[in-house]
Amino acid sequence: MTTTATMFTKPKPPNLEYPELYEFPAFFTRYHSSSSPQNTQPNDTTWAHQRSIWAAWVLSYCRAHKIWKLQLSDALETELFYNRNLNRRFKQRDAAELLEYMVTEGDVEWEGVGKATAIVYWRKPEEWANVIYEWIDSTGQKGSVLTLYEISEGDLTRNQEFHTIDPYVLRKALDFLVKRSLAQVFGANEEMGVKFF
């Protein structure tokens, strides 16, 4: 059930589009470790561009595989950061720098202090709030009470994009609805429920 454990064996989802540069060997190089200053290349412009493509790639990869939490050390072995055909990989340090950048963009949030696992918002919590509320609205469930587990794992949501949604992301999304007085969350821990208005 954990996303990271099954990541290796997952087949390529049909909606996953690789960036053109995925086949470009230099795409996997952040900079040279040589101490000589003129070797710290590619230059900043190149890196900025490279980084934005990497960020978009991480998001679409996680979206296609429905990965809510990315465990960095595991992810480094997946095709996300490792192109085995090319024998090129994005190094730990570079991937960490990338995720750090994505944190500043609001696409990623570190889980805990170790910076080992990142919550990837391939949709922002606010967007999730809208998606969930639209689903509630279109299925006539306003006024009814659902448990958080039902929303993420229930049979009813099997065809929804937010099926298997990470509890933490779900809470953040629901918080938006609560703030707009469209939902009320009650209960504690595993027994949490939500009522939509």
Place this chain on the structure above:
Amino acid sequence: MPHPYCFHFIALQLLPKPHPTNSHIPVPSPVLNMRKGVGLGALTRNTQTSQQYASHGQLLQKSHIDELTTQLSVFQASLAQFSRTHAKDIRSNPAFRAEFARMCTAIGVDPLASSSNRGGSFWAEMLGTSVNDFYFELAVRVVEVCRRTRQENGGLIAIAEVRERIMRQDESIGGSNDVSEDDILRAVDALRPLSSGFAVIDLGRRQMIRSVPKELNTDQSTVLEAIQVLGFITHSMLRVNLGWDGARVQTVIDDLLSDSLVWLDDQADEKEYWAPSFFKKSG
């Protein structure tokens, strides 16, 4: 169908060519005149004849000019008519467009000539806006593509790739304007009056658009050509094959790196340098 005036014109040409001056008119020799006993009257008659010739000549010249003016205006009209009726073909069919552009060049018409400088080119006005607009709109899109990819390729992009990107963009919005590489070359040419720094350069076998106002020196071009052929280059490849010393190689590579023209790949045995501009084709 020849214009009726054309026959008139040809018929006039068949007549003996008149001349306003009498230098070529056979003048009776004085000896002959003496024999015939013709006196002063002959002289007057001579003058009269030459005057008649002259006035007739002027008449012919005038009608010549009238002919030409008429023919020209007919030609203008039909060319304008042609570009109007075929505006759609000109826009949608790259082969037709290339032929049309070639025809215009052959008869000395520049469909892209600006109408604002040097008193305005009536050709451009005559051809209407279809041809002009096509290339100017294309030029705008070429600029867009160059600008969008500049971070990636340092402002050097193959014409073929520009074309591919424009076509792909068209497809995504449902349009199907066929654009040829020839069109893109012309469009870049159309940018020249703006002194925009866009230029087409030959690099090895390929034509590239350079969208940053920077000259490549010979060493840089050589290295880029090598990358084009081999996909990437390394220090030792350049040293061995070109016989350059280490410092020279380093300088070229550093320059290319700092212009974002090549990217570094440090995961091979030796550092490899790849150029995104040449990557797409091999992929």
